[in-house]
Amino acid sequence: MENYYIKTNRTFTNIRKYGWIFTVLVAIGGLWEPKLGLLVIFIMAGLTTTSFFTGRYWCGNFCPHGSLFDRITMPISLNKKIPQFLKSKFMVTGFFLFFMYNFSRKVINVSKFWGTYDFFDKLGFVFVTTYLMVLVTGGLFAILVNPRTWCQFCPMGTIQKLSHALGRAVGVANKAEKKVTIENLDKCHACGKCSRVCPFQLTPYLEFGENNQFNDINCIKCATCVENCPANILSLRTEDEAIELKEKVSTKGYENRQKIKAKISDIKDLGKDIKEYTFSFVSPKKVDYRAGQFILIKIQDKPKAFRAYSISSFNEDSTKLSVIIKKVEKGYGTNIIFNDFKIGDIVELEGPMGDELVIDDSAExxxxxxxxxxxxxxxxxxxxxxxxxxxxxxxxxxxxxxxxxxxxxxxxxxxxxxxxxxxxxxxxxxxxxxxxxxxxxxxxxxxxxxxxxxxxxxxxxxxxxxxxxxxxxxxxxxxxxxxxxxxxxxxxxx
The missing domain is CATH 3.40.50.80 (Nucleotide-binding domain of ferredoxin-NADP reductase (FNR) module)
Structure with missing residues (x-):
């Protein structure tokens, strides 16, 4: 079985591409010039301020360590599932308290040198050693587990969540924060790709809430899911923008989407790694569809995932349909279908969907x-x-x-x-x-x-x-x- 999680480009801006240089400059260069560590103060001020309005947006768009994990370690990462323990409240809270205690203790010790020539070097060195620790520890996690493993319990991430909670409490973040937004839930292919490419391994397609927005506090608004959505129906929007989108988006071609229980009644080999699957409807027994639409085929339950395929058959009596599937090398979904689907199996479909290729009745x-x-x-x-x-x-x-x-x-x-x-x-x-x-x-x-x-x-x-x-x-x-x-x-x- 192929790895569920996909490596894909997450660095869409120059800051995200080259921000990692700052991490190396402070963590390594700071060993020779400790005052470089003082630059981290501006980083902490920036992430605390922006999170008040936009949640963990800094993590996904400006964080130097995030740039390091996404740009440098991604190609060599094992990209495995992040252990649930590292995401737990016990781990996040416990590590935050441990980190802040040690960091505060070091700063207090350095404060004794206030007014001396060495003060700024010693204070800067506190930040240098902290950055070096994250570089080494976070880097090892990134390579051996997943690029964004450290970010699950990063103390700066916790600070952002606390700042964001305050921003929401006073009503500022509610209007300013841009969240992952889906045009319309009926248009979602439920393919799970937004989850498979998500740096935090979140599941937007299963959790869209009010106004079709993804409200998970850990979403870093990196837009990786937006860039990779096969249906091209995701975007980053404020609450007001999401409401406006919801009202104006067309659902033509999706009005008849429904859950369908069907039996695989035939499988034909059409060529090398190409098969035609015919599904006879069980419940409901008849489903109206038009040529040019597509259907979703459920490939797994945990997490729930479907694959979308164009309907290849002509609708003669609304009792069955066919799709032609080409096996993709290292393809997660097609490997499941080719290896596990057999004649007589009962499968779950959803649809019909789409109007892009449905013929205009007025065409001559x-x-x-x-x-x-x-x-x-x-x-x-x-x-x-x-x-x-x-x-x-x-x-x-x-x-x-x-x-x-x-x-x-x-x-x-x-x-x-x-x-x-x-x-x-x-x-x-x-x-x-x-x-x-x-x-x-x-x-x-x-x-x-x-x-x-x-x-x-x-x-x-x-x-x-x-x-x-x-x-x-x-x-x-x-x-x-x-x-x-x-x-x-x-x-x-x-």
């Missing part, structure tokens, strides 16, 4: 563009467009793969091409030099096509979607006529 000319496993939704969409849309005059499908043996449902699309005058199937291979199929990428075909009047639906790799989107705009296709979906986070700025 449609262009589908897919590559890799992204061709999956167009199996059902092609049939739906031809059978359920009487206004359709023309449907084209561009299917890009690397090699000829990677095409999915190629014979089905070719048969559809022969039977339906309105349908044209255009396969393209990018690397197969021996194939008789047209060489190149789907973007090459796009550049030569007449695109006037088409509504375009795209699914596949991030690069293909971005390149296709830009070509379509250059060729005169309107933004409102381009629809896309990808498993990767995409930000198109055009």
């Amino acid at each position: 000319k449609i262009l589908f563009i897919g590559n890799g496993i992204g061709i999956t939704p167009f199996i059902g969409l092609s049939k739906e467009a031809l059978m359920k849309n009487p206004s359709i005059k023309d449907v084209k499908l561009l299917d890009g793969q690397r090699y000829e043996d990677e095409f999915l449902y190629k014979s089905y699309f070719e048969s559809l091409d022969e039977k339906e005058k309105k349908f044209q199937y255009i396969p393209v291979v990018s690397r197969d030099k021996t194939s008789s199929i047209r060489k190149g990428y789907v973007t090459h075909v796009l550049e030569d096509m007449d695109l006037e009047g088409y509504k375009v639906y795209i699914c596949g790799s991030k690069n293909m979607i971005v390149d296709s989107y830009n070509i379509l705009l250059d060729r005169g296709v309107k933004k409102e006529d381009i629809f896309y979906e990808s498993e990767e986070r995409i930000s198109i700025k055009n």
Whole structure:
């Protein structure tokens, strides 16, 4: 089984990338120039002040030690689950009292030298040795357990929580604090990725509360979950901003989301590491869905986690659906599905969800563009467009793969091409030099096509979607006529 927790970039600003230099400068350089330790006083003042308004925001965005753990130790960390004991109130409170006692004792001893030449050197050295202790102890925890292990019981973190509690008590933090916020709970894939990338191993997707905000006091607002959310529905917002978002966000395509008990009625091998799973509904016995939507498949209970897959089947009688899954190397979810799911198993589904690829009923000319496993939704969409849309005059499908043996449902699309005058199937291979199929990428075909009047639906790799989107705009296709979906986070700025 792959490690549940994922190593990912957490350093989105220069402060987070290079703040660790300050830690090394004080902890190591301070051994020769003790006055460097006095700089830590400004760090303590900064974290205490900011936490009054924003909670543990400092930990995730400005802390020099946090930068060290995320930037330097992350690549070599074992990245294991943080022991619950180190997060316990007993540990946090006990270590805070122990630390403050020893720190205060050292400062009091140094105060005897007030007014002497050595005072600032001796006071600075107290901070230097403290920083060195955190560098060594926290560094070992970071490598042998998890990068942010030390942060679970860090005394400065406790100070931030105390300051934040005061800020909330006087009503300041309630308005100023930005929390992880979800657009709408119905849009959550419940994939658990926000938890898997969280430095503190928190579980936002299971704990969103009032106004769709994550209220855990230990959240350091580092935005790692925001950057990694597959559904792109997380953000950092104040309470007022969250309320405004909640009121204006559209839930089109998610109105029929429901819990579904289903039985695996068929599993087909479609190629190397690619399988088609068919689920027959048990309860409820019928579920209405449209081609182009996706479904969630539960992969585990603790912690609860699902995986989202595009529906590949055409809805004939609402009693079953199919999805095509490609096994991902070191993929946590696909390994569970490929290894554990068997015909006859009862599984939990949620959905149907999404409207990005659902066909506009007014469309007369449609262009589908897919590559890799992204061709999956167009199996059902092609049939739906031809059978359920009487206004359709023309449907084209561009299917890009690397090699000829990677095409999915190629014979089905070719048969559809022969039977339906309105349908044209255009396969393209990018690397197969021996194939008789047209060489190149789907973007090459796009550049030569007449695109006037088409509504375009795209699914596949991030690069293909971005390149296709830009070509379509250059060729005169309107933004409102381009629809896309990808498993990767995409930000198109055009």
